[in-house]
Amino acid sequence: MDKSHVSRILIVDDEFLHRLPMSEALRQAGFRVEEAEGGLHAWTLLQQERYDLVITDVVMPGMDGFELCETVRRKEEFRHLPIVMATSLDDLSSIERAYQAGATDFITKPIHWGLLGYRMHYILRAARIAQTLADRESELLRTRMEIIRRLGQAAEYRDNETGQHIHRMSHYSALMGQAYGLSRNEQELLQHAAPMHDVGKIGIPDSILLKPGKLTDEEFAIMKTHTTLGGKLLDQEPSLLMRTAHTIALTHHERWDGNGYPHGLARDAIPLLGRICSLADVFDALTSKRPYKQPWTVERALDEINQCSGTAFDPHLVRIFFDILPDILKIKAKFSDPLHDS
Ligand SMILES: [Fe+2]
Ligand SMILES: [Fe+2]
Structure with a gap:
């Protein structure tokens, strides 16, 4: 299989024992997986490498999941990067905060490892469609501006x-x-x-x-x-x-x-x-x-x-x-x- 078409997922969690089963489940679902030990580590990696999706834990020492999410969203180039937050099932306020911080979606713990891959494929597909639409929209805007500029110039010439x-x-x-x-x-x-x-x-x-x-x-x-x-x-x-x-x-x-x-x-x-x-x-x-x-x-x-x-x-x-x-x-x-x- 051509590896360049395999989506890359970055898992962010301070607990090695949490990252391990998630990495395993996603690899089995056909993804390339990398791991970060915290928000700051993830932010460093994101600026060096290209990832298609980020799954992050919420509570971590140093930069937590919300802060990571807000930091990523502040950069224009990551506007459409899907960020999924892993929260506890009963923690509704975290879910709300996750959306406010700019998260694309959330998954609740305990995570069903067999379904995780399907969910990520779905989120990636939606993100790709959103990206394509955004690209077309900005292309359309650029073209419209250019036509307008030239129309004005034609009259002025x-x-x-x-x-x-x-x-x-x-x-x-x-x-x-x-x-x-x-x-x-x-x-x-x-x-x-x-x-x-x-x-x-x-x-x-x-x-x-x-x-x-x-x-x-x-x-x-x-x-x-x-x-x-x-x-x-x-x-x-x-x-x-x-x-x-x-x-x-x-x-x-x-x-x-x-x-x-x-x-x-x-x-x-x-x-x-x-x-x-x-x-x-x-x-x-x-x-x-x-x-x-x-x-x-x-x-x-x-x-x-x-x-x-x-x-x-x-x-x-x-x-x-x-x-x-x-x-x-x-x-x-x-x-x-x-x-x-x-
Ligand atoms: Fe005039
Ligand atoms: Fe004029």
């Missing part, structure tokens, strides 16, 4: 040669979100959705998008539709990320005073993430080269933002932006366009 704009403005947005007090999840959502703010530009003709001079009223009316086009493109998506992107695409040109587009929303009626992206987008647009303008200096751009506090922008967000300016400028330097920036 049309009027910005390097596409660095979306990196800068999404980082500015996330920083502002953090300073505003958004949760970590909301900040990440904002950072990943913001790159799609101008995705609707895909539907704007080059003659308008790349026009070096000022747009006529008619051309500007078409240009404005990149918000609703983006909104349509991202509409009816079930994922929270895409719904957030939809909100941002639709509202990043609304103004605090109600004179923005496409819907002329004012103040708090404009979703917060739209208000944040609006400021981040404008600051970056002002300080970057565009087909119709040279980059402004940071001082001039800040002056403009200050002047537009309460008209174009939410005054509270303007204050936040100035508070975190050193961090904003670090992002600006990190994702600079060497040929274009001031």
Whole structure:
């Protein structure tokens, strides 16, 4: 039999006389078995070798079973490692604590040696399925993020040669979100959705998008539709990320005073993430080269933002932006366009 396909089990127990029959029963059930004399010994082995499952006693001198379980679970790479705790049949509080510590399952003493192998095969199979599902889920998330990033970049390439704009403005947005007090999840959502703010530009003709001079009223009316086009493109998506992107695409040109587009929303009626992206987008647009303008200096751009506090922008967000300016400028330097920036 090919030994590489045999599951490895680590038995953790301070009593040699407890480990002995368990090792024997598991070997007979077709497993490779190794033993640790306590929690600390097991933790050392786990960091050196790869095991498929751990069976641990609860009461041990030094690091006990609960502590071992908690220590293992704190490490991301062991998130799905099955840990089985061996407890006494009548010790219900230990069983509860075992689950709280992150145990996968428990076996009760006295252990029925003939059934132990079946039980471990079952737990391993369930763990393998959980691992496969988790792998697929993270793969799906990675793919989705990548598509989103490229979609945003595709729109940006049309009027910005390097596409660095979306990196800068999404980082500015996330920083502002953090300073505003958004949760970590909301900040990440904002950072990943913001790159799609101008995705609707895909539907704007080059003659308008790349026009070096000022747009006529008619051309500007078409240009404005990149918000609703983006909104349509991202509409009816079930994922929270895409719904957030939809909100941002639709509202990043609304103004605090109600004179923005496409819907002329004012103040708090404009979703917060739209208000944040609006400021981040404008600051970056002002300080970057565009087909119709040279980059402004940071001082001039800040002056403009200050002047537009309460008209174009939410005054509270303007204050936040100035508070975190050193961090904003670090992002600006990190994702600079060497040929274009001031
Ligand atoms: Fe836009
Ligand atoms: Fe933009």
